[in-house]
Amino acid sequence: MSASLQAVLPLVDISGLSSPDPLVRTAVGHQLRAAGERHGFFYLCNHDIPTTLIERVFADSERLFALPEGERMALDKALSGCNRGYEPLRAQTLEAGAPPDLKEGFYIGVDLPADDPRVVAGKFNHGPNQWPTSLPGFRDTMDAYFAAAYALAGRVMRGLALSLELPEDHFAPFVDDASATLRLLHYPPQPPNPSPGEKGCGAHTDFGAITLLLQDQSGGLQVLDADSGEWIDAPPIPGTFVVNIGDLIARWTNGRYHSNLHRVINLSGRERYSVPFFFTGNPDVVVECLPNCLGPGESPQYPPVTVEQHLAECYRRTYG
Numbered sequence: 362m363s364a365s366l367q368a369v370l371p372l373v374d375i376s377g378l379s380s381p382d383p384l385v386r387t388a389v390g391h392q393l394r395a396a397g398e399r400h401g402f403f404y405l406c407n408h409d410i411p412t413t414l415i416e417r418v419f420a421d422s423e424r425l426f427a428l429p430e431g432e433r434m435a436l437d438k439a440l441s442g443c444n445r446g447y448e449p450l451r452a453q454t455l456e457a458g459a460p461p462d463l464k465e466g467f468y469i470g471v472d473l474p475a476d477d478p479r480v481v482a483g484k485f486n487h488g489p490n491q492w493p494t495s496l497p498g499f500r501d502t503m504d505a506y507f508a509a510a511y512a513l514a515g516r517v518m519r520g521l522a523l524s525l526e527l528p529e530d531h532f533a534p535f536v537d538d539a540s541a542t543l544r545l546l547h548y549p550p551q552p553p554n555p556s557p558g559e560k561g562c563g564a565h566t567d568f569g570a571i572t573l574l575l576q577d578q579s580g581g582l583q584v585l586d587a588d589s590g591e592w593i594d595a596p597p598i599p600g601t602f603v604v605n606i607g608d609l610i611a612r613w614t615n616g617r618y619h620s621n622l623h624r625v626i627n628l629s630g631r632e633r634y635s636v637p638f639f640f641t642g643n644p645d646v647v648v649e650c651l652p653n654c655l656g657p658g659e660s661p662q663y664p665p666v667t668v669e670q671h672l673a674e675c676y677r678r679t680y681g
């Protein structure tokens with residue numbers, strides 16, 4: 362990574378949040394605050410998710426997207442009723458007005474049986490996962506990684522509470538029984554003659570509270586620098602996640618923390634694989650401006666919304 366880039370997107374060592382020393386934890390909070398207020402993006406290191414597990418996630422993701430089309434389509438998320446399973450190429454348009462995204466995906470969420478009261482009640486995105494039957498070990502890998510990323514997201518939420526000078530467990534009602542989505546993504550190489558504006562992932566902000574992103578070595582992720590209007594690269598750094606603040610934190614903080622635009626253009630000439638984990642939180646929580654994020658004379662930029670309402674609207678907007 363170039364030195365200038367390192368200066369732009371900060372690196373936060375998350376292990377400090379586990380320190381018994383409150384000053385060390387608060388120092389991590391300060392770093393998160395600076396990152397949230399600037400680009401809303403940072404690299405996170407010293408998470409304790411094993412490299413071997415991360416490698417298995419990428420290997421199994423490649424195996425999934427290498428399945429014959431018929432097998433992938435048998436897991437089409439259109440068949441699921443709760444947005445789980447396979448999403449074909451060009452199914453989503455993250456950037457309004459741009460061509461559909463040049464990516465295919467696979468969605469995994471909290472696995473709930475059909476008789477769970479929340480599923481029976483028809484809550485948005487609640488239900489069972491769809492699993493490929495021809496890939497031994499796939500489900501175990503994804504279950505293990507889902508649990509690890511879920512726990513890490515909970516730690517980051519504690520850090521964000523500290524960053525906002527709130528009690529560390531302030532977001533506990535949001536973290537308890539949280540919804541989250543693990544998304545496997547596969548981007549073919551950008552075609553030599555793309556349609557105007559065609560990208561792997563059009564410019565968008567993420568819908569949830571935070572996103573923990575793993576990417577392979579291809580590069581291609583770009584983050585908007587709102588001050589200069591330029592796109593800055595967020596290349597992979599081994600051993601780290603790229604973490605970004607999503608729309609819910611922007612709403613909570615009245616825009617003090619940025620849910621920043623980002624996009625993917627896979628210019629590597631090869632297949633690109635990435636794995637975002639969206640921590641969307643407890644669907645019943647009402648997200649509204651935190652009192653300590655409202656300066657004198659300011660009014661809330663966003664009306665209160667439940668997590669569930671917000672997510673349903675974001676899906677409607679980008680899937681049509």
Ligand SMILES: O=C(O)CCC(=O)C(=O)O
Pocket residue numbers: 544546562567574576582623624625635636637
């Ligand atoms: O593939 C990536 O690097 C980013 C994906 C992304 O931004 C998303 O799925 O929201």
Ligand SMILES: [Fe+2]
Pocket residue numbers: 565566567572623
């Ligand atoms: Fe995103």
